[in-house]
Amino acid sequence: MKYAHLSICKEIAVKVTELEIGQGKQPQTLAGAAIFFFTLMNDMANPSCFEIANSVDLAEQTIRGGFREMIDHLDELVPKFYKPIKSIEDIKRGYY
Secondary structure, X not given: OOHHHHHHHHHHHHHHHHOXXXXXXXXXXXXXXXXXXXXXXXXXXXXXXXXXXXXXXXXXXXXXXXXXXXXXXXXXXXXXXXXXXXXHHHHHHHHO
């Protein structure tokens, strides 16, 4: 993952905190969920949710659970300047 990608993931994680999404979740969970969201909106195979979970020392289901808490706010989380490859609607459809 490129540095520019990681900075977008960081912006997503900061926005999650500002919007008070996932209150009570560990920071690793929110960071992992932000990275997972980035990979989904860019239709990336790597890193997988499993790889993300291993890198933050959490279970894969924990990352997916953090992402599920974000799902209703995805439109608000994408930085305004960024154009994802996959639409937010497609991502939501895949998780409902």
